[in-house]
Amino acid sequence: MTAVPVPHRVVARRAETADTVTLRFEPVGSALPDFLPGQFAMVHSFGRGEIPVSVSSVQATGGLAHTVRSVGAVSDGLCAARVGDVVGIRGPYGTSWESARARGRDVVIVAGGIGFAPLRPLILAVLAEPAAYRSVNVLIGARTPSDLIARAEVASWATAYTGVTVDQPEVDWRGDVGVVTELLGRAQFEPEETTAYVCGPEPMIRATSRELAHLGVPRDRIQVSLERNMRCATGHCGHCQLGPLLVCRAGPVVDWTCAEPLLSVREL
Amino acid sequence: MSAAPAALDRDGLSALVAVLVADGRTVVGPTVRDGAIVLSELDSADALPYGWGVELEAGRYRLVPREDGAAFAHSAGPQSWKNFLHPSRERLWSADRTAEGEVTFTAHEPAAPAYAFLGVRPCDLRAIAIQDRVLIGGRYEDTGYGTRRRGALLIAAECTEPGATCFCISTGGGPAADPGYDLALTEVVDEDGHRFLVRVGSEEGARLLERVPHHGADLATEATARASVDAARDRMGRSLPPVDLRSLMGASLDAERWNDVAERCLTCGNCTMVCPTCFCTTTEEVTDLTGDHTERWQRWDSCFDLDFSYLHGGSVRRSPRSRYRQWLTHKLSTWHDQFDTTGCVGCGRCIAWCPVGIDITEEVAALDAERGTESD
Numbered sequence: 318m319t320a321v322p323v324p325h326r327v328v329a330r331r332a333e334t335a336d337t338v339t340l341r342f343e344p345v346g347s348a349l350p351d352f353l354p355g356q357f358a359m360v361h362s363f364g365r366g367e368i369p370v371s372v373s374s375v376q377a378t379g380g381l382a383h384t385v386r387s388v389g390a391v392s393d394g395l396c397a398a399r400v401g402d403v404v405g406i407r408g409p410y411g412t413s414w415e416s417a418r419a420r421g422r423d424v425v426i427v428a429g430g431i432g433f434a435p436l437r438p439l440i441l442a443v444l445a446e447p448a449a450y451r452s453v454n455v456l457i458g459a460r461t462p463s464d465l466i467a468r469a470e471v472a473s474w475a476t477a478y479t480g481v482t483v484d485q486p487e488v489d490w491r492g493d494v495g496v497v498t499e500l501l502g503r504a505q506f507e508p509e510e511t512t513a514y515v516c517g518p519e520p521m522i523r524a525t526s527r528e529l530a531h532l533g534v535p536r537d538r539i540q541v542s543l544e545r546n547m548r549c550a551t552g553h554c555g556h557c558q559l560g561p562l563l564v565c566r567a568g569p570v571v572d573w574t575c576a577e578p579l580l581s582v583r584e585l
Numbered sequence: 586m587s588a589a590p591a592a593l594d595r596d597g598l599s600a601l602v603a604v605l606v607a608d609g610r611t612v613v614g615p616t617v618r619d620g621a622i623v624l625s626e627l628d629s630a631d632a633l634p635y636g637w638g639v640e641l642e643a644g645r646y647r648l649v650p651r652e653d654g655a656a657f658a659h660s661a662g663p664q665s666w667k668n669f670l671h672p673s674r675e676r677l678w679s680a681d682r683t684a685e686g687e688v689t690f691t692a693h694e695p696a697a698p699a700y701a702f703l704g705v706r707p708c709d710l711r712a713i714a715i716q717d718r719v720l721i722g723g724r725y726e727d728t729g730y731g732t733r734r735r736g737a738l739l740i741a742a743e744c745t746e747p748g749a750t751c752f753c754i755s756t757g758g759g760p761a762a763d764p765g766y767d768l769a770l771t772e773v774v775d776e777d778g779h780r781f782l783v784r785v786g787s788e789e790g791a792r793l794l795e796r797v798p799h800h801g802a803d804l805a806t807e808a809t810a811r812a813s814v815d816a817a818r819d820r821m822g823r824s825l826p827p828v829d830l831r832s833l834m835g836a837s838l839d840a841e842r843w844n845d846v847a848e849r850c851l852t853c854g855n856c857t858m859v860c861p862t863c864f865c866t867t868t869e870e871v872t873d874l875t876g877d878h879t880e881r882w883q884r885w886d887s888c889f890d891l892d893f894s895y896l897h898g899g900s901v902r903r904s905p906r907s908r909y910r911q912w913l914t915h916k917l918s919t920w921h922d923q924f925d926t927t928g929c930v931g932c933g934r935c936i937a938w939c940p941v942g943i944d945i946t947e948e949v950a951a952l953d954a955e956r957g958t959e960s961d
Contacts, residue, residue, distance in 0.1 A: 320725065321678045321692045345687070363682055364879045366870040388897035403688040405680065546895050548868045551725035554886070555865030556893060558915065561922030566724070582838050584907035 320551055322361045322405025323349055325381070327398050333384060333466045337431060338396040339373060341382040342406065349408060351376050354416070354438035355542060355570045358383065358408030359550045362394030369410075369547040371435035371516075371569065378441050381406075384434035384466065410550040412570040414439040414514055414540060420449050423506035425534070427456045427497055427525050429517020433466050435542050435569075436516050444474055452477035454504035458497030458521065459483050462490045477505040497521065498528045508533030516542040523580050526573045539573035560585050591783040591794060592802040593770075598656075598781055599630040600797040601740075605701045610738065613669055614703035615662065620648055622662040624669070627703065634659060641748040641822070641933065644942030653774040657704050660748030661932040665709055665861030666702055667716060670733050673885045677729075677868070682877040695729030700737040704770075707762045708753045708932040710741055712861030714765055718924045719864050738789060741766040745813040749822030750933030752946055756825070758930055760817035762786075768794060771810035782810040823933065823946045826953040830927075834918035837952045838910070846948055847906035849941050854887030856935035856943075857912065862928050865893070888912050913948065 325342035332338055352358070357371045360383055368391045374382035387396040398404060416439060424443055428436045443453055453476045459465045462483050471479060480500035482493035493500065497517075511534045515525045522541050529539050545564045548554035557564035560579045562571070579585055593601065605612045606628065615622045616632045622639060625632075633656040640647045641660060651658060676693040705713070717734065720727040744753075744760035753759060762769040767790030771782040782802050785791045802810075826833075857863040867886035872879045886893060888911045894901035902908050920928030929945075936944045 321690045322680070324688050324690065361680070363680060363688060364870060364872040364876060367868070367881075386897075392897075401686065403682075403686060405688065405690055544896060545901070546893065548866065548886075551727075552723050553720055553725070553727050553864065554867065554883075555888065556867070556886070558888075558911070558919070558923075560914075561919040563923055584902045584904060585838070585911075 320359075320407050320549070322359070322367070322407045323347060324403050325406045327400050327402045327404060328380075330398065330400050334464050336388075336396070337384060337386045337466060339382055339384040339434075340395065340398055340404070341374065341380050342404065343380065345403060348376070349381070349406065352381065352409040353413035354442055355414035355435060356409040356411050357435075357550070357569060358406045358410065359547070360385075360395060361405035362391045362398075363405075365394040366391045367548075368392060368395075369550060369565070371542065372409075373434035373437045374441075375438045378438065378445070384431065384437075386431045408550070411565055411568055414570055416442055418538065419443070419512035422450065423452045423454070423511040424450050425454045425456070425501075425504055425506050425511055425513040425529070427458075427513065427515045427517070429458045429497055429521035429525075430460065430464060431466070432517030432521070432542070433457060436514060437467070439514060440474070444476070447475070451510070452505050454478045454506055455480070456497050456500045456504060457481045458500075458517070461485050462487045462492075478503060480504065496524065498525050501528060501532065509535070512538045512540075514540050519544070519580060522576075526577065530573060530577075536573045536577065540570050541573060541576050542569045543571060543576065544569065590802040590807055591785075591799045592806050593781045593783055593797065593799050595630075595779055597798050598770075601793070602627060602630040602703065604793065604796050605738070609699060610701040611698040612701045612703055615657070615659070617648065621646060622648070622659050624662065624664045624666070633657075633704070638746060639748060641750045641937045642942075643750070643936050643944045644939055646937050654779060655746075655772055655774050657742035657770070657772045658746040660744070660746065660751055661706060661708065661861075661934050661937075663859055663934070663938060665859070665932075665934070666705065666713055667861055667864070669700060669702070670713070670737065671716060671720065671727075671730050671864060675729050675883050677881045677883050679878065679880040692728075695732045697729070697732040697736055700733065701740065702737060703740045704742040705739050705766065706742060706932070707744055707760055708751075708758055708930040709861050710739065710762055710765050711758050711930045712932070713739070714763075715862045715924070715926055715928065715930070716864055718926055719862075722924070738793070739766045741769040743769060743771040743810075743814050744817050745772060747817050747821050748933060748937075750936040751821045751931060752823040752825055752933060753931035754818060754821050754824065755827070755946075756927055756929050756931040760814050766790070771814060773806055773809050773813070775809060777805065780806060782806055821931075823936070823944070825931075825946050826950050828953055830917040830949070831921055833949070833953055833956060834914040836956055838914070840952055840955050842948065842951045842955050843906040843910050845951070846909050846943060847904065849943055850905050850909050851941060852889040852905045852908055853940060854889040855938050855940060857887040857889060858885065859934040859938045861930065861932060861934070862916075863887075867893075888915070913945065916945075917949070
């Protein structure tokens with residue numbers, strides 16, 4: 318069966334930042350199978366095309382939502398969608414964050430920029446079961462305070478430690494300035510007993526995962542979400558290759574044992 | 586299918602094509618056009634390239650007349666069967682928007698003529714098996730490919746005349762047809778005449794053979810056919826170094842040789858277009874003038890294209906060096922990781938049709954030599 322998008326109506330729209338919008342969807346007719354945190358969908362903008370977007374909310378907890386940053390023709394079109402508009406979505410595709418591997422352990426979740434969005438459903442799932450984990454730490458970095466997503470929601474989370482830092486402060490910013498790895502020293506975790514989840518720009522994933530591994534977090538307990546060009550999401554178009562991986566089916570979530578050698582080769 | 590081999594003469598082959606055409610099949614086979622032996626729809630066996638061979642070299646392809654009048658004594662031309670099974674452009678689905686803003690999506694029924702492929706070389710038979718693994722062998726199926734593939738009848742022509750750019754032996758293949766065909770022909774031209782040894786590979790092949798005039802192959806025909814296929818094994822024009830290619834590629838990601846080949850490579854993508862296993866595609870959104878009807882089209886793409894690896898902010902593989910490396914390491918190494926098979930059948934098309942004559946066997950040999958130098 319050809320993978321054809323399923324119509325979904327935009328039921329809520331929230332402008333997160335100047336260039337980022339969260340859209341919440343309800344199926345117009347038949348629904349897609351349940352997404353897991355970390356998985357992605359191909360989202361269609363009518364007349365423009367399709368892009369892969371990880372889910373920022375799943376059906377099981379609050380309904381299907383995508384957070385989209387406007388960086389090209391398709392994402393521009395999606396960011397301009399209004400409540401009531403119909404958008405085509407197909408999925409779920411790819412691997413998910415393995416939260417079961419964190420049970421009984423310290424959890425460290427590190428987000429850079431829009432990389433916060435794919436981690437959000439994982440954070441909600443972990444916080445919904447506080448007794449299942451020794452501690453939960455959420456570390457968030459962004460370019461500027463204006464680029465921070467869901468600040469009120471983040472402030473409401475009951476974690477062992479929540480840190481927010483920006484590269485460039487603005488006049489009313491009283492928080493941390495610097496790269497997100499600088500927050501690791503304040504988080505409450507025992508590296509050998511930690512499961513970590515990292516999503517953000519590739520240099521941030523590389524720096525953060527290396528630092529976590531250096532601190533003693535086992536490499537196979539550091540999960541990262543990778544991004545590559547994708548046209549089909551079904552393993553046929555060849556675009557999402559990263560060395561031996563087809564990111565659409567082996568990823569987007571892979572562990573650092575797998576990702577480290579691949580992200581260490583320039584232009585792979 | 587262990588039935589004794591049969592033999593067809595030229596009239597028998599003509600009858601075979603006539604039966605396929607009468608059955609409503611679209612018969613595709615080699616024919617001479619535009620100075621090359623191309624694959625095209627055939628109305629009759631008369632269109633086969635009787636009496637034509639080819640001379641190949643890196644960046645060079647020439648037709649040459651043959652005195653023996655053979656139809657299948659030529660090696661790979663500019664096309665392969667992917668042009669038919671995995672066409673360069675295909676509509677996937679369309680979407681329509683009403684005045685009220687409701688949107689419906691409609692899957693496109695794939696164009697699927699009942700193909701009969703005549704003269705599939707053993708290397709190309711292996712290439713079809715590789716594309717099967719990629720496009721219909723995984724969790725998701727390329728519907729269009731699957732529909733066309735399952736409807737296609739494959740008549741192989743074993744290789745008795747390898748070209749100067751051929752190296753199928755190095756990729757685990759050979760001039761004899763592997764299973765997967767419906768019928769396999771081996772052409773024999775000698776003082777006893779012009780005929781085709783026929784082996785049956787499927788029930789459908791057997792039924793087809795029953796409908797055309799044929800006779801049991803005599804021992805001499807069988808022996809001559811076997812001998813010429815065996816002899817072809819030793820007549821391959823090129824070879825890859827006899828090393829583990831996966832580990833060679835894995836150890837060569839930082840090789841100096843990529844800079845050397847990047848000096849010559851035009852990143853035109855010809856090698857990926859002529860390659861019988863290269864499967865990569867991109868998608869295009871096409872709207873009509875109303876703006877309320879849009880179509881999703883798939884078309885061939887090439888990893889040599891700068892846009893192939895585009896992410897917001899720029900392409901991952903910007904340098905020609907990284908794009909040639911992607912193509913070669915995928916073909917010979919990471920294809921195994923992704924699809925549990927090599928991506929190269931040694932047909933030599935990428936060598937012949939490279940406008941600057943880059944030779945995959947020479948590049949691999951240079952990478953092997955460079956690794957040897959480093960480990961000394």
